[in-house]
Amino acid sequence: MSESWQGRTFEIEVGPVAHGGHCVSRVDGRVVFVRHALPGERVLAEVTEDAGKSFCRADAVKVLSASPQRVSPPCPVAGPGLCGGCDWQHAGADAQLDLKAAVVSEQLRRLAGIEVPVRVEALPGGLLRWRTRVRFVAGEDGRAGLRAHRSHRIVPLTDCPITTTPAVRAVLPHRWGPGNEIEVTSDANDEVHVREAGEQRLGGVAVQRAAGRQWRLSAHGFWQVHPEAAETFASVVADWAEASQGGLAWDLYAGAGLFAGVLAEQVGAHGRVLAVESDRRAVVDGEANTAGTPQVRWRRGAVERVLRDSRGRSARHHERPEVVVLDPPRKGAGAAVVEAVCRAGPQRVVYVACDPAALARDLATFAARGYRLDRLRAFDAFPMTHHVECIALLRRG
CATH class of the missing domain: 2.40.50.140 (Nucleic acid-binding proteins)
Incomplete structure (x- = not known):
């Protein structure tokens, strides 16, 4: 053309x-x-x-x-040429769930050859004031905003209706260094943590709650953005993992230890959980959060490398995990990690995915190595946006 x-x-x-x-x-x-x-x-x-x-x-x-x-968007800058933070403010609540279900279904069919009915479940709390962590950016006048879609242009904001009120109040009324990124997190106690251009301005250690206990972690490290997501996902992982007392389980991309904690409770004092995470601070937080469960052993490093190195070590590392839980970043686990998991031969794999295309590609790799999709649940953990969270249970054979 x-x-x-x-x-x-x-x-x-x-x-x-x-x-x-x-x-x-x-x-x-x-x-x-x-x-x-x-x-x-x-x-x-x-x-x-x-x-x-x-x-x-x-x-x-x-x-x-x-x-x-x-419907009419609740945010005045959710429209053509304006803020790029949301995708579906012009769609009603049920319509957003249907749109996301259609996307998940299409990605699974096209990329993995899997035909499965998909229903996206809403999390409690509605469409607004759910976002607990945001990265704003300051314009030339110091006013904070978000970038336009596929652009570096900054749209200044006086409010962000999907963001929690404490986070909005901590950032938007103030002036910041022009061009600086302002990261804000509001935790389970409604305490606000603010970091500007990499320098902590307020707080720093967040308190979160899920799986029946409290978690402490770096405020700007990985934790689910929706306040109901961690509890919901931990419950599904616990139901599907079914790790046996005294068994061995792996938690890959372990973050601050949420799923490792769930697995540790299942395997008990005589079992073992291998938690693998690449981020140094997340490992520090994870080790502190699981300090009372010595059955959890942490390894820091890229998951692919840790699994590859473990194959060449003692016979202890060759023991077959009963279940593997993995919660990779948006790009997915990738073929090398999936193949390493399959070589380990777990009976079950619980895959937590924040991108349906990456999930579908990895499910295709699992299928080629003898693992079938047994169950799938999808959650609207990011209302008003196109993002959707899926949890898949795979079984060997």
């Missing part, structure tokens, strides 16, 4: 939802990824990005025929 479509406006029929917070349409044989639209609508779409490939990106700047599932 020689002529760029950037800036052009088309009247289009909006097609199905796609992974990434947009819907798919076609104009003159080209795919157009349209934001701020819903399937079945007719809209005027302005092309915002065209790299000359088989697709381009556009915003729905005017709705000509609205879906019955369309």
Whole structure:
């Protein structure tokens, strides 16, 4: 294609939802990824990005025929050309669950060849004031905001309706160093922790609660963003792991030790849990959080490397884990880690995933090595955004 479509406006029929917070349409044989639209609508779409490939990106700047599932966004900067933090503020609560279920189902079918009914479950608390951790950025005038979609441009904010009130009040009314990132976390005690440009300004050690106990960790380290997510996910992991008393379990990408703690309770004092995590501070927090459970042994390092190195060590490391829990970053575990897990031969694998495409790719690798998907649950842990959390149970054979 020689002529760029950037800036052009088309009247289009909006097609199905796609992974990434947009819907798919076609104009003159080209795919157009349209934001701020819903399937079945007719809209005027302005092309915002065209790299000359088989697709381009556009915003729905005017709705000509609205879906019955369309609602007015609760945030005044949730629209074309504005804040990029949310994707689905223009969709009702049930519609958001349906959109995310369709995405998970499509990714599993296309990337893993798995046909399975998907229902996305809402977490308690509603669509607003759930986000406990945010990374704002200051503009040239020192006002904090968020970047526009696929842009470095900063949209200043006076509020962020999906963010907890304590976190909003700690950042948005104040001025910050121009260009600085401001990380804010509100913990289970509603204590606020603020770090600007890497320097701690307020707090630093967060208190969280899940799985019947309290957890202390670096305020800006890994913990679920939704206040109900950690408890919910720990409960599902406990139900599906079914580790035996005296058994061996692995917790890969262990973070601050939430799932290691769940597994430690199941295997008991005579069992063992191997917790693997690459982040130094997370390991320090995890060791402190599991100090009362000596059956948990921590290894710091990239999961792939730790598992590879363990194969060449003592016979003790060759014992087969009964269950492996893994909660990788957004890119997924990847083929090397999945293959290492399969070589270890656990009876069950519980996979916690924050990206359905990465999950589907890894499930395809598991399937090629004899592990089948037994159960799947999906949760709306990120309302108003396109993100969705899935937990998959795989069994060998």
